[in-house]
Amino acid sequence: MAANPLTKRTRVDTDDVQGLVLQGFGKHRAAAYLVLEVIDGAGARSWLSSLLPEITLGEARPSGVARNLALTSSGLAKLGLPPATLSGFSLEFLEGMTSAHRSRLLGDEGAAAPVRWEWGAPGGPEVDVLLLVFAPDTDALTAALERHRADLTGSGLREVATLDTEDIGRGEHFGFRDGLSQPTMSGVGRAGPQRHTVAPGEFLLGYLNEHGQYPRSPQVTGADDLDFGRNGSYLVLRTLVQDVAGFWRYVDRATRRPDGSPDPEARTALAARMVGRWPSGAPLTLSPEVDRSELAEQNDFGYDADDRDGMRCPVGAHVRRTNPRDSLPPKPGTEASTDVGKRHRLLRRGRPFGPPIAPDAALDEGSAQPADRGLHFLALCSDIARQFEFISHTWAMNPAFAGLLDDADPLLGGHSSRGTSFTVQGVPVRRRHQGVPAFVTPRGGAYFFLPGGRALRHLAGS
Numbered sequence: 001m002a003a004n005p006l007t008k009r010t011r012v013d014t015d016d017v018q019g020l021v022l023q024g025f026g027k028h029r030a031a032a033y034l035v036l037e038v039i040d041g042a043g044a045r046s047w048l049s050s051l052l053p054e055i056t057l058g059e060a061r062p063s064g065v066a067r068n069l070a071l072t073s074s075g076l077a078k079l080g081l082p083p084a085t086l087s088g089f090s091l092e093f094l095e096g097m098t099s100a101h102r103s104r105l106l107g108d109e110g111a112a113a114p115v116r117w118e119w120g121a122p123g124g125p126e127v128d129v130l131l132l133v134f135a136p137d138t139d140a141l142t143a144a145l146e147r148h149r150a151d152l153t154g155s156g157l158r159e160v161a162t163l164d165t166e167d168i169g170r171g172e173h174f175g176f177r178d179g180l181s182q183p184t185m186s187g188v189g190r191a192g193p194q195r196h197t198v199a200p201g202e203f204l205l206g207y208l209n210e211h212g213q214y215p216r217s218p219q220v221t222g223a224d225d226l227d228f229g230r231n232g233s234y235l236v237l238r239t240l241v242q243d244v245a246g247f248w249r250y251v252d253r254a255t256r257r258p259d260g261s262p263d264p265e266a267r268t269a270l271a272a273r274m275v276g277r278w279p280s281g282a283p284l285t286l287s288p289e290v291d292r293s294e295l296a297e298q299n300d301f302g303y304d305a306d307d308r309d310g311m312r313c314p315v316g317a318h319v320r321r322t323n324p325r326d327s328l329p330p331k332p333g334t335e336a337s338t339d340v341g342k343r344h345r346l347l348r349r350g351r352p353f354g355p356p357i358a359p360d361a362a363l364d365e366g367s368a369q370p371a372d373r374g375l376h377f378l379a380l381c382s383d384i385a386r387q388f389e390f391i392s393h394t395w396a397m398n399p400a401f402a403g404l405l406d407d408a409d410p411l412l413g414g415h416s417s418r419g420t421s422f423t424v425q426g427v428p429v430r431r432r433h434q435g436v437p438a439f440v441t442p443r444g445g446a447y448f449f450l451p452g453g454r455a456l457r458h459l460a461g462s
Helices: 041-054 073-078 091-095 100-106 138-152 244-254 264-275 303-307 318-322 335-342 385-396 453-460
Strands: 030-038 066-071 129-135 157-164 233-242 351-353 374-381 420-424 431-436 440-450
Touching (some): 041 157, 073 440, 091 100, 091 385, 091 440, 100 385, 244 264, 264 420, 318 385, 374 385
Antiparallel strands (some): 030 129, 066 440, 233 374, 233 440, 351 374
């Protein structure tokens, strides 16, 4: 595949980029996110000024606690960013995630409606600041959080919520390997496969994106002329509760034998078809019949090239919807199709929360499962509408995706009273599974901006 000239290595000023954009802090297995409200702008600026030396910037892997900071539009306003600068941010960021239009766009209705959220709900405490804390272990994390909470006393901020995370290994709560198929940002670190290498302007303001354009960026004018957005990234955060028991019980009922007995192999196969990968992470496109753990890291395939009709991986599977690879019009199977997909990629940095439960335990109808478990979905991009919202609305939640008729994402959809459908392509006939309920429900969320180091110093008045 020939290199896209837009993804040639343009030097990224990594020393000014918050570390979360450049790495997932994967060796820091303990993490928590403090959601804060600004009560007094002057006090909050002073707090930010004292925190600046601890903000983790650049590509270097931190050995101790790592900290990053993001703000909503209301948080930026309360810290004194002038209206003229704020107007340079995107409309979706300024409106926020819970506006009526965005709720319809994202499918946040019914049980998923923002009025039901535990944080970020309309009319609730205002969400202004997000402090992300990553530590090598739980003891280090506990000590860091205790100190940060002490620093909040008299700071002009108050804690709205603490979003704890749980180290459950490299998987997610449904029991599947997660974090695969991440894009590589050109101009940072080592080069990756061209198929997955994306221009830096797709994730950072101040650089060319895959359209050959610079993302819209807010400016500070006057004595302190500054491209405030440069080296910053939009951060999408959503707390998603996963109904693990509901998921495994649904696929169990759907795959029972004629005599009513369970069929474990068919159950796992249907679950894998809904996800698009086997529990190990092996893609169905490369191994449609059995899970092959040796393929868990395999990411070099195309849906049009290897599985055009969805006979291996159903066209409505979760991972095929959220990253269609080379199957996009107008020229599926070509480099041009892959380039279209690159304009909608996300850097994903999410982490699970809550105790894990094995599929066999989830199937036990008599077992008590009081604890919430799920994912704090966290994604970075330079254009919320063209990347996160487009993926959510046009690909994931679209019932007519890729020629389907009434199939939303089998994991993320199903919030209507009748649920959704899931179609498994086959010969001589397809198989449609009806009444797929919601297995993932939002319980909080907001749009943030993760500024570069220079912008943070300007905001703090330093």
